[in-house]
Amino acid sequence: ADRRSIIQAHLAVNGTTLVVTPESQTKFSQWLETLGKRVVNFGLSETVTPDIYRSATRESSVIIGGRKSLFAPTSDAKSIIILDDSYEQLQEERSPQWKSIDVAVQICEQRSIPLTVISSVPTTSTYGFKTTDLRSKEPAWPKIYIDDKTKADPALGIFSREIISSIHESIKANLNCGIILNNKAASNLLSCQTCKSIAVCENCEHCVSQISEVEETLHCFNCKTERAIVCLECKGTTFKKLKKGIPSIVQECQKMFPKYRVEELKKETKTQDNHHDDIPTLYVGTEAIFHSKLLRKSLGSVIFIDFDTMLFRNSQTAFNQCLVIVNRA
Numbered sequence: 001a002d003r004r005s006i007i008q009a010h011l012a013v014n015g016t017t018l019v020v021t022p023e024s025q026t027k028f029s030q031w032l033e034t035l036g037k038r039v040v041n042f043g044l045s046e047t048v049t050p051d052i053y054r055s056a057t058r059e060s061s062v063i064i065g066g067r068k069s070l071f072a073p074t075s076d077a078k079s080i081i082i083l084d085d086s087y088e089q090l091q092e093e094r095s096p097q098w099k100s101i102d103v104a105v106q107i108c109e110q111r112s113i114p115l116t117v118i119s120s121v122p123t124t125s126t127y128g129f130k131t132t133d134l135r136s137k138e139p140a141w142p143k144i145y146i147d148d149k150t151k152a153d154p155a156l157g158i159f160s161r162e163i164i165s166s167i168h169e170s171i172k173a174n175l176n177c178g179i180i181l182n183n184k185a186a187s188n189l190l191s192c193q194t195c196k197s198i199a200v201c202e203n204c205e206h207c208v209s210q211i212s213e214v215e216e217t218l219h220c221f222n223c224k225t226e227r228a229i230v231c232l233e234c235k236g237t238t239f240k241k242l243k244k245g246i247p248s249i250v251q252e253c254q255k256m257f258p259k260y261r262v263e264e265l266k267k268e269t270k271t272q273d274n275h276h277d278d279i280p281t282l283y284v285g286t287e288a289i290f291h292s293k294l295l296r297k298s299l300g301s302v303i304f305i306d307f308d309t310m311l312f313r314n315s316q317t318a319f320n321q322c323l324v325i326v327n328r329a
Contacts, residue, residue, distance in 0.1 A: 003118055004031060006134070007081060010116045011037070015078030017062045018069055020100050022089035025064040037062045042069040067092065067100040070107065078113050080104050086121045086320045093316065101125045121323045144326075158244065158305055159256065166301045171259055171280055175300025178265075179253070179284045180325075181246055182310055189243035190218070194236035201225060202232055210241075243306065250284050257282060265289055290328040302329040 011017045021028070029039045040056050042048060042065025056063055056072040063072045067090050070080075082101055084090070090100040101117065102125060108115040117126050147162050170177040189207055190199040199208050199218060206222035210229070217226045230237055241248055246264055253262045265285030280300075289295050304310075304325075311322050 003083070006116075006118055008035065010079055010081055010114070011062065012060075012078035015060060015076045016074045017079045017081060018072065018074070018077055018104075019062060019064045019081045019083070020067060020069055020090065020104065021064065021083040022066065022087035023084075029064060032062050032064075039064060040072075041065065042072060066090070067103075070100060070103050077107070077111060079116070080108055080113065081116045081118065084119050084121070084324075085117050085125065086119060086123045086317075086324050088317055088321055088324075091317055097316075099123075099125060121320070121327050123320055157252075158249070159252075163303055164256075166303065167257060167260075167282070170300030171257075173300050174280055176281045176283060176295065176298045177260070178289045178295070178299050178302045179249060179282065179305060180287055180289065180302060180329075181249060181284065181305040182286050183243065183245040183306070190239040190241060192231040192234060192236045193238045193240050195231060195234040197231065197233045199231065199239060202227065209245075210239075243309075246284055246286075249305065253282055253284060265295075287325050287328070290325075304329075 007019070019025075019028075025041055025043075029041050032039050038058065038061045040052065040058070040061050040063045042052060042056070042063055048068065053073060055061075056074055059074075059076045061074070063069055063074060065072070082090070082104055085099075085101040092098050101123070104115050105125075107113075117129065119126070122131075145162055145166075147160050149160070152160065167177050190210060191197070192199065200206060201208050201220035201223060203225050204220065204223045206220050208218040208220050208227075211217075211219055216229055218229055219226050229239065231239070244252070250262055250264045253260070259279070260282040261279045262282045262284065265283045265288060283289055283295065289299075307322070310325070311318060315321070
């Protein structure tokens with residue numbers, strides 16, 4: 001459903017409404033101003049200027065911001081709206097750990113005001129809430145395939161028949177394709193081709209990484225030390241990349257898919273709507289691809305490489321974030 005109509009229905013008539021959102025609020029603020037609302041944009045950064053802090057004390061306003069907007073100095077809060085409570089931006093993992101929705105529940109109970117959560121991926125914190133299902137009745141979900149590699153030959157690499165077939169189908173339809181990988185190094189797991197041992201740091205024994213294809217050094221992200229590309233066991237200088245990163249995947253895609261224009265998606269990448277171009281584009285990068293409206297419109301398929309590294313990373317919210325990423329795709 002249209003979120004704006006839901007938000008408008010839950011804005012306080014007399015009093016201030018707190019709207020907590022993980023994403024940019026510029027267009028959201030402009031829309032609220034067209035409704036005649038006095039808007040205070042708290043922003044997403046950690047710092048709040050004195051002017052913004054003072055303006056938040058004005059009554060009958062709509063305060064929009066990240067998780068810190070829950071602590072705005074308002075005295076007449078009559079409603080709290082949280083958008084996408086499962087997003088990691090609305091959770092603080094540093095000690096003391098806290099979630100926006102848990103703080104909002106406490107505020108609403110103390111002031112006896114309503115709390116509305118609008119989310120496509122509800123967390124367990126919403127258990128017990130009165131739920132209204134506004135999902136579309138149309139079959140809008142795409143086909144989702146799970147490529148299980150537990151019994152596959154590692155020598156075949158990351159590109160299985162299913163993945164290659166999905167990419168070629170996008171090419172035939174003149175649509176772009178996105179390969180999502182949360183590893184910006186060239187490789188973060190290397191094996192010596194001579195003695196087969198894993199390359200580790202000589203100080204802390206943590207796995208070392210190769211940042212880029214051209215660098216001739218190995219980096220340890222644990223203790224920040226660097227050393228030459230030499231095996232500590234046999235002094236060999238050639239390594240096999242067991243877990244390839246974005247730069248390595250880009251080079252491999254350029255060789256495998258010559259009909260594609262292969263691009264590494266970075267912050268400075270100029271994204272254009274290539275839907276009507278003669279040559280589709282294969283974007284390789286992190287889930288930042290979902291933040292570009294033009295790229296989202298032209299994607300024919302999305303491929304997550306090494307999804308387990310996201311699912312099992314050392315974070316309490318890893319599982320929720322994986323559901324969010326899949327939902328965005």
